[in-house]
Amino acid sequence: MKDFMVLKILDQFRGIFGKFGVDYDVMRKILQVKLIMDGRRVPTIMSNSSKKKDETKNKDENKFIKSLWVYGLLGIIMLPFVLMGENYIFQMGVVFGILMFMITSSLISDFSSVLLDIRDKNIIFSKPVHSKTLSMAKTIHIFIYMFFITISVTGIPLLAALIKHGIAFFLLFLLELILMDLLIVVITALLYLFVLKFFDGEKLKDIINYVQIGLSITIAVGYQLLIRLFNFVDFTIAFTPKWWQYFIVPIWYGAPFEVLLHGNHNVHYITFSILAVLVPIVSIMMYIKLMPSFERNLQKLANNSMKGKTGKRTILGGVAKLICSGREEKTFFRFAFDMMKNEREFKLKVYPSLGFALIFPFIFIFNGLRDDGFESIASSRLYLNIYFCALLIPSVVMMLKYSGKYKGAWIYRVAPLKDMVPIFKGALKAFIVRLLLPVYVIESVLFLSIFGVRIIPDLFVVFLVMLLFIVICFWMFGRSLPFSEAYETAQQSEGLMIIPLMFMLGALAGVHYACSLVGYGVYVYMAIVLLLNVVAWKKGLSIGWDKLNK
Incomplete structure (x- = not known):
């Protein structure tokens, strides 16, 4: 081999x-x-x-x-922080904040399914292999790929650090990257172990998905808190250590640069530096001790027992009758709804984006509250930040074509269908009802409480824009049959397609903003987007079998 x-x-x-x-x-x-x-x-x-x-x-x-070159391009955003001045606690705190945001997001969306995989047991545990060995192999497997991603993202900043700050800075940066990756992987695994310990069966799978959403929100909020640790006065960056800053992990990794390279022996900086080294080491030792327990509890994921939920099925049937036309579309709506609800790997990859969609609309509002009062915010047009809800649309539409049960896709070919419109409409409407609508309703209620009833027409416009955006994303991502391809065939280039889609969404939001400046402009925009939706949902999903991606 x-x-x-x-x-x-x-x-x-x-x-x-x-x-x-x-x-x-x-x-x-x-x-x-x-x-x-x-x-x-x-x-x-x-x-x-x-x-x-x-x-x-x-x-x-x-x-x-x-x-991995794609990740290298993303690393360019950290270059200014590495090159600017020599305020290392600020520069490297921000760099590690960005890195932890990116790496943790990648871990919980792309590698949780590997960490929680129980298929290895069917083959490996029939051999004389200890559970501790299997768990360590799984963890190292993830860590290898996480480190490749980290080095790709930091490749350009590392080179810049070597040229600008010298070999000592470079080596310290590299060592801390290893410690950071170790901490992220192990803490995530320990968190999953905690959940596995206290929950069972289907409830466990739901709790793990909620944990993912919580992690996404935590790292997004934590990144915002990191920036607020520093005061900018007359272009001078000031940092005043406080006790609660010990919970802001990126600061740990900025402190050793001050201690070792600037000789700053402030007790807070020294403590931060000790935490940067000690916590990852203690975490991996804890995880190694708990590995057998982790593997034993993973077996709970194989428990698929579910109690009948007749009431919920009746409600789902009523929703299908309300929004679907034709028996075929209702059938595929229920099918796609159940797949999104029950397929664990799909949820592991998609649910983190729900957390970001929930928190991002409020980030700029919080920034505004820092500078202006609540009354100023309530009378502004910051309610258009609700467009950030649509961040989840490209990633979910992209993932709709993947499934762990993709071999069953032959059923599409033998089904007595005149065309594929019911398949696509049913799947996309299931996504709207299952994932998009709950997030948007929560956001709308919160925004109404902040901005008042005056934004109700705008909320309708935003929802219509999101419906149109779903069809646009569907066309951009290849018009494949839902749940018909293996996750292993996912292409890196698809992730890059999200970037132009974000610009397109920004353009639609910009038109909304321009219309809001004109009397009755919002209502005119509402009528135009409604008409575009009618055309898009009627004509945009009509695709022949020969036009499918194969």
Whole structure:
């Protein structure tokens, strides 16, 4: 089997794993197989290309590694903070705040399904493999990819740090990146372990999804708190340590630069620095001790027992009758609704975006409250921040075509359908009812309490714009059948398509703002968007079988 450089590096720490009761040779073999299998997941776009022969020749080449340049582009936003001045507690605190936001988001959306995977047990636990060894292999597997992402994001800033601040700064930056990744992976795993300990079956799966939403909100709010730790006076950045700042983790990683490179021996800075090293080490030791318990409790995820919920099914049937036309569309509405409700991997990938959609509309309002009073905010047009709710639309529409049960997609071909409109309409309407509408209703109620009933017409316009935006996203993401492709075929290029969609959403919000400046302009815009929705939902989803992505 192919060997990997990362495994050769890991060999240098064989003794450390052995001290914690991990069978290193077995763990290494599991990791080797996992990395080879990762390399054989070929994106759909490649499987249909004329280079299929070359892909077969290089079947062990990891497509994830080849796509890391995308993360490198994202890292450019940290470059100014690395290059500016020498106020390290501020510069590196912000850099690590951005990094923790990005890396934690990636972990809970893309790697939670790996951390909570129970399929390994069916094969590996039939062999003499200790649960601690399997858990460590799973954690190291995730950590390898998280570190690749981190290095890709920080590649340009690291190079800039080496040139601007020297080798000592560079090495300290690199060491703290390792400690940060370790902390993020282990704390997330320990949080899932806590949930697994106290809940069971379907309730457990729901709680894990709520934890993901909570994590998303926490890191978004934490990032905002980080910026507010610093006072900007006459272009001078001042930082006054307080006791509660010990809970703002990015500050931990900014402090060692001040202590080691500036010789600042302030007791708060020294304590922050100790926490930056000690907490990750203690966390990994705790996790290693609790690994067997984690694997035992993971088995609860296999419990699919559910009590009948006749009342809820009746309500769902009533909703289907209200918003769906035709028996076929109602059938696919209920089918898609159940898939989004019950498929754990879909929820693990999608639910974090719900947390961001819930909190982002309020971030700029909070910023305004810092500078202006509540009355000034209530009379402003900051209610248009509710457009940030639509941030979840591209990611969910993109994920609608993926499923762990994708092999059942043959049912679409044998169903007695004249066209595919009922399939697409049913799935998209299920997304609206299941995910979008609850978030939007919560946001609308909160915004009404802040801005008053005067914004009711605007709220209707925003909802109509989001309905139109759903069809636009559907066209941008390839018009594939719902739940018909494996998650492993997800393409990195699809994530890049979200960027122009965000600009398009911003343009629609900008038109709304311009119309709000003109008398009755909002009502004219409402009529135009309503007409566009009628056309888009009637014509935009009418696609022949031959036009599908294959």
